[in-house]
Amino acid sequence: MELAYTLFLIILYLLIAPLALVFVWAVYYDLSTSEIPPGIDQPLKLRILHWLLIISASLGKILESLCFCSQIHFIRFIQEGKKLGEDPKLWIQDLMFEDIPVRVYQPREPKSERRKGVVYFHGGGWMFGSINSYDHVCRYIAKESDSVVVSVGYNLAPEQKYPSQFYECLAATAHFLKRADDYGVDPARIIVGGDSVGGNFTASVCQALVSRTDLAKPLAQILIYPGLQAIDFNLPSYQQNRAVPILYREHVICSALRYLNKDLSVLDSVVRGCHVPTDIKMRFGKCINSENIPQEFKARGFEPSQAASFVDDVYEVVKQALEATFSPLMAEDAVLSQLPKACIVTCEYDVLRDDGILYKKRLEDNGVPVTWYHIEDGFHGVINFFNGLLSFPSGKKGVDSIVTFIRSS
Template sequence: MWKGSGHATTPKRFADSHEKICRYIARESNSVVVSVGYRLAPEHKYPAAYEDCLNATIHFMKKAEHYGVDPANITVCGDSAGGNLAAAVSQTLAGRSDLPSLRAQVLIYPGLQALDFNLPSYHQNRGVPPLFRERAAFFALQYLNGHALHMQEVLEGSHIPPDMRLKYRKWVSPDHIPEKFKVRGYKPHKPHKPREFKAEDFEKAKRFCEPNLCPLLAEDAVIQQLPESFILTCEYDVLRDDGLLYKKRLEDNGVPVTWYHLEDGFHGIISFYDYCGLSFPSGKKGLDSVVKFIKGL
């Protein structure tokens, strides 16, 4: 019997690069890997991709034995947007009595919130390719609305009411980022003018407060039920702090977390461990850390 199954939530437009990753993980960890070709934004807005991944996961969990997989040994995995989807699926399935519990979740430089694009990593790495700060907000809005109107307001944070911002500050705040990650040229964000909440902006972006879209905002009762977790972050990545904040939330709620940080890594580096003759040793190290975690389950 196979050791288990990894469910890699990878978008179809990256099929070529992610096929190698999925094959590598399957071969090196002796696992069955199922890659979900979910519907893509902006043609298919939220929650299309989330629903596709959730439905595919539930279907596989119910049919796992047909594929020679132990239903008690299923892991969800994804990178970047796929990490967001894997986290959302894991939260949705937490506590479901009609399905086997997930064995683990593997989140590779995931994007987990769209409330604050002024966390330290968003400013330190705002110009680091391939994911610039503005592009992160652009992609989030494309996924939510199918367009990127109000991007400047979202970058400034005027799309969130003050009371709601205060509520989520306990989870989304530079105060929760370890000081060692702030030494590289970070200065607290000070808007050119006082942040002014705009109700019309919130109306267009209020679903950013839904955990299925921003898993970092899930309540503690949900977080406490999550399976053992692996989080990979990269120093030169705007999404670094999303991963660090989620790591803290999981640990604070008693969820075992394995964290692997690539000091010289950038967003998407796993895809370049061996891509069209381009190779980054750090990407290979990151990929092998995922394999090691899966093999140790």
């Protein structure tokens, strides 16, 4: 009996000790690298959320070194979640649009007229996120806005390389525009939207649809804290929020390089701006510039960056990131002027804040109406946490602003 008890204690120790070390490492890494400004929504809860993300990444790295699975696949497994149960207010179907997985949310209550439709592209830095992990968000939007929501499950990087995800999102959107009647949706009342890289896809898909004469044009676009450019990573928000969880500046660039299937060794050169040729600086320097950021957004600190010397080898590695399908802020005025009205959601404590602000200005300069919701205490990814145990009031504020825009469109 004593032997069995001793063995039990040994096994328990072997299981608990590594987990305890990982937890200690997560807390240490967070406290030593992150910066949580005092105005952010529920800072302690955000730290706990960040610890959980660091723990999952650390465990994934350990399992990868032990040849059990890759770190990326482990993180995806942890974040995946599952499809929620039946909803008394929604018909929910998993379908394929042009070989692309989608989940369609249709309100059950009959309606005399055709509904609005929403095509939604999830975030996740090109490498993470899924239909399941955004199930709660899409259900809420469908019910509260009384719209048919199509959640697009595009394939992820690094398995899928640029620009495949963009083309999958474009194909799924075109399919829904063509077949809207099948879902009780008016094809002239379809909104395209997404968060983070989903906002990037939203902008690039809407730009691509400008030239499509065979499809109805989207009614509107919703860009939720989108990443929209790869020219300047020293804008005020990139400086102020470079280490604010849950998205660091380096994470933005690393994710982009992985989607492009490029070497991460150029990261520091990209931060300095060595990848941008002189002709591109001249063409887009006026619109992608800190001078276009309102002064109140520089109050927390901003140092204009010194002009970096162009390095051709770095440009050759990342030049695809300077295409409009990757950096929609670089689209021509002739395209932007034909885009539908927009809703842009930004968060004060988000490294990508200024991308949204700059796109707002470019759209307005080209005559496109913009509704702007700025979440003053929000951080990147916050709408995912609008309900549940790790919920933030700023997340609820963000998702409700999206619903308000859809209902009023």
